Amino acid sequence: MSGPRPYLRPAETLWWARRPYLAYTLREATGIAVAGYALVLLVGLISLASGEGAYDVWLNFLKSPWSLALHLLFLIGMIAHVWTWFRIMPKTMPRLVIGGRIVPQNRITAAGLAVAVAAFIVILLVAEWMQP
Amino acid sequence: MKRSVAPVFWLLFGAGGMLAALTGPALVLITGLAAPTGIGLSPNFMSFARVASFAQNPFGKLILFGIIALFIWHGAERIYLTLRDMHAGGRLALMWICYGTAGALTVVTFAALTIIGV
Numbered sequence: 001m002s003g004p005r006p007y008l009r010p011a012e013t014l015w016w017a018r019r020p021y022l023a024y025t026l027r028e029a030t031g032i033a034v035a036g037y038a039l040v041l042l043v044g045l046i047s048l049a050s051g052e053g054a055y056d057v058w059l060n061f062l063k064s065p066w067s068l069a070l071h072l073l074f075l076i077g078m079i080a081h082v083w084t085w086f087r088i089m090p091k092t093m094p095r096l097v098i099g100g101r102i103v104p105q106n107r108i109t110a111a112g113l114a115v116a117v118a119a120f121i122v123i124l125l126v127a128e129w130m131q132p
Numbered sequence: 133m134k135r136s137v138a139p140v141f142w143l144l145f146g147a148g149g150m151l152a153a154l155t156g157p158a159l160v161l162i163t164g165l166a167a168p169t170g171i172g173l174s175p176n177f178m179s180f181a182r183v184a185s186f187a188q189n190p191f192g193k194l195i196l197f198g199i200i201a202l203f204i205w206h207g208a209e210r211i212y213l214t215l216r217d218m219h220a221g222g223r224l225a226l227m228w229i230c231y232g233t234a235g236a237l238t239v240v241t242f243a244a245l246t247i248i249g250v
Contacts, residue, residue, distance in 0.1 A: 011219075016214070016217070016218055025214065028210045028211075028213065028214040029210075029214075030210070031206060031207040031208075031209070031210025031211055031214075032207060032210075032211065033207075034148070034149075034152045034156060034203045034206050034207045034210075035203060035204050035206065035207020035208060035211070036207070037156070037159070037160055037164070037203065038199065038200045038201075038203035038204045038207070039204070039237075040164070041163070041196070041199065041200050042200050042204075042237060042240065042241055042244070044183075045187065045196060045200065045241065045244045045245065045248075046240070046244050048180070048183060048184060048187055048244070048248060049244045049245075049247040049248050052180045055180045055183070055184075056180065059168075059178065059180075062163075062164065062167075062168040062178075063168045063169070067164070067168065068164070068165065068168065068169070070164075071160055071164030071165050072165070074160045074164060075157060075160045075161060075164070075165070078152065078156035078157045078160050079157055081149070081152055081153060081156060082152075082153045082156070082157060085149055085150075085152075085153040086153065112153075115154070116153055116154055116157075119154040119155065119158070120157055120158045123155060123158035123159070123162070124158055124161070124162070127158075127162045127166075127173065127177075128173075130177075131173060131174050131177060132174050132176050132177065132179070132182065
């Protein structure tokens with residue numbers, strides 16, 4: 001053996017399931033909801049490309065209790081994503097200076113959340129307008 | 133100096149994260165809950181004919197491609213970083229699994245939209 005061998009504190013197993021890391025793990029888990037939802041849409045797109053019969057199978061799956069429960073989980077994950085996303089945003093972006101003053105982080109978070117709520121309402125209104 | 137590929141994945145992660153933060157909850161509510169149950173929306177909202185014409189429209193194609201691909205890249209980055217922190221496997225192996233899956237699904241999305249045609 002040559003060279004220094006730094007001491008590595010042994011990590012607890014399942015450290016990510018314990019506080020204070022659990023909040024981090026849950027935040028990262030929202031990525032599963034985001035990608036999982038996209039995967040459901042992709043399956044729908046593939047069935048759409050395969051024809052009406054395949055598409056109706058997918059549509060019937062969406063009506064099943066399994067799918068509704070899954071989408072309820074996706075919705076919870078998405079809302080958690082929105083909340084954490086705009087809480088992280090001011091920490092990852094350059095300092096925002098307006099009128100010679102640094103905009104406080106909680107203001108940036110509040111503005112982001114306000115935009116998200118506005119987008120939510122606009123998309124629902126567009127869906128309402130697109131009704132057959 | 134060897135350039136890192138991380139900024140590319142980081143950009144896709146950020147774009148997908150912002151898109152999901154602005155559209156995700158509404159989209160899940162519409163396509164996953166309201167349209168299938170017919171609560172608040174017509175049960176024919178996502179009928180084959182309607183969704184097919186949406187996916188045939190170039191603008192509709194762009195929306196579908198952007199949503200599906202960027203959401204997947206966002207999730208892939210988060211899953212990769214978390215698995216890396218959990219020491220679930222070698223760094224390179226995890227990168228190949230996560231980014232490889234996201235890349236393959238992006239190609240599948242593009243192919244499906246191409247097959248659907250205009």
